[in-house]
Amino acid sequence: MRKVMYNQFGDESVLELIEQAVPSIQDDQLLIRVKAVSINPLDWKIYGGAMKLMSGTTFPKSVGIDFSGVVEQAGITVSRFKTGDAIIGLLDVFKGGALADYIVVKETDIAPKPTNLSFEEAAALPVTGLSALQIIDQLAKVGANQDVLINGATGGIGVFAVQIAKKRGARVTAVVSTKGVAEAKRWGADTVIDYTRQDSKLLGQTFDAVIDLSTKLSFTEAKNLMKRKAIFVSTLPSPLTLLHSFINNLFSGQKLTILILKPTVDGFNTLTHLAEAGLQIVLDKTYSFTNVREAYREARQGKLIGKSVIVLD
Ligand SMILES: NC(=O)c1ccc[n+]([C@@H]2O[C@H](COP(=O)([O-])OP(=O)(O)OC[C@H]3O[C@@H](n4cnc5c(N)ncnc54)[C@H](OP(=O)(O)O)[C@@H]3O)[C@@H](O)[C@H]2O)c1
CATH class of the missing domain: 3.90.180.10 (Medium-chain alcohol dehydrogenases, catalytic domain)
Structure with a gap:
């Protein structure tokens, strides 16, 4: 073979x-x-x-x-x-x-x-679907009427994160490059920002969850986009960011959480149900x-x- x-x-x-x-x-x-x-x-x-x-x-x-x-x-x-x-x-x-x-x-x-x-x-x-589920449901705990910003929304995880966040009832702002603007709207994003034309760090709006899938937005930069009590999700685990998150989260309402993908049978089952209910691939x-x-x-x-x-x- x-x-x-x-x-x-x-x-x-x-x-x-x-x-x-x-x-x-x-x-x-x-x-x-x-x-x-x-x-x-x-x-x-x-x-x-x-x-x-x-x-x-x-x-x-x-x-x-x-x-x-x-x-x-x-x-x-x-x-x-x-x-x-x-x-x-x-x-x-x-x-x-x-x-x-x-x-x-x-x-x-x-x-x-x-x-x-x-x-x-x-x-x-599997990798991107389970990551999106873990981010939306477990890390950001996205619920109805929350404002969620997804930075890098047309990549592997982003496609699913936008759709799942919408299913949970959130208002989704998707940050994408020009090519992805129409696509992100098609998957249900309420607002789409083209990062090649507008600096998404200066939106003048704050969110309950800021999810960075691009690895280009730091927690420090994201704080301007976060409500007083809000969650930032990073996809870049490192000993330093894990320590930063532990110390930050003891004292601040603006929490830093980091994706470490943990596949589970329940996650697979939820993903299968979502796919069979029309999740766009x-x-x-x-x-x-x-x-x-x-x-x-x-x-x-x-x-x-x-x-x-x-x-x-
Ligand atoms: N920690 C874990 O357990 C775990 C698990 C899975 C994945 N990951 C990581 O999670 C990240 C996302 O995964 P993915 O599969 O979704 O990656 P991906 O398909 O490469 O998506 C990344 C997205 O970021 C966008 N982007 C690039 N520069 C940007 C900028 N300046 N502002 C806003 N968006 C920008 C890209 O859009 P354009 O190309 O249009 O610019 C692309 O859509 C990767 O770094 C991956 O390694 C971590």
């Missing part, structure tokens, strides 16, 4: 398509025939060496976190899935390995594929397995709407 691996940190040129034996499974594991794998900014942060503390420095390493596929074989103690089931799933973020014809997973890594989605669309759901581009380097290079350059997906044939 084919698998993408790398033996040193670097840009996309380090990614190699290699041949390997199909792995075997233990009693509590499943063998998945992978159909599609989504591209996440975490991928290039890891193979670029920016997250060595978490990923470690031993090689070879693998790429690809979330995927869709079909159960090829199920171990004898597996109870929730059987051969032939269509699934979505998510591997350990820092180990990756989904970019392969076959992968081995545990039951808790996967969920049934929403029936209304293609394999390409379904692969785009936005695929910017799809690539074949042999164009992996090009796929990551283009995604890393940004300016995409939604997600890019690599399709295995």
Whole structure:
């Protein structure tokens, strides 16, 4: 079978398509025939060496976190899935390995594929969908009639965050580049700010939650946009920001919270219900397995709407 691996940190040129034996499974594991794998900014942060503390420095390493596929074989103690089931799933973020014809997973890594989605669309759901749910429901605790600002609203997480915040009854202001203005309106944003024309830090309005998906807005800058009691969500965990958040949150009504994605079976179930109830999945581009380097290079350059997906044939 084919698998993408790398033996040193670097840009996309380090990614190699290699041949390997199909792995075997233990009693509590499943063998998945992978159909599609989504591209996440975490991928290039890891193979670029920016997250060595978490990923470690031993090689070879693998790429690809979330995927869709079909159960090829199920171990004898597996109870929730059987051969032939269509699934979505998510591997350990820092180990990756989904970019392969076959992968081995545990039951808790996967969920049934929403029936209304293609394999390409379904692969785009796990990392960004679960992140959006965690941000809206657990970190920002978005509720009816709240004012929410989503900075970076047309990226992978943003597409879902806008739609879920609207479902929770919030008034959503989406900050996007020019290309995304019409899209963000289409997903339900009440106000859309084009950050190439207007400085979103100077809106003169305050929000109950400010969610930064761009990594360009700091907590200090965001304070001008926050009500006296409000929440800022960052997607950049580091020992320093975690310490900052702990100390800040003891004394201030303006709270700093940081996303550390924790996939759960409940989260997967909520996501499946949302998808089957019409959550829009936005695929910017799809690539074949042999164009992996090009796929990551283009995604890393940004300016995409939604997600890019690599399709295995
Ligand atoms: N901590 C965790 O557990 C965790 C989990 C998942 C993801 N993440 C991180 O969360 C972040 C968001 O993920 P994602 O998948 O949504 O990334 P993404 O698809 O790259 O989206 C980022 C968005 O930010 C926008 N942006 C860039 N510059 C901006 C600016 N100056 N002002 C406003 N918006 C700007 C981009 O729009 P344009 O391209 O149009 O400029 C893009 O839509 C990434 O850094 C990712 O690594 C963290």
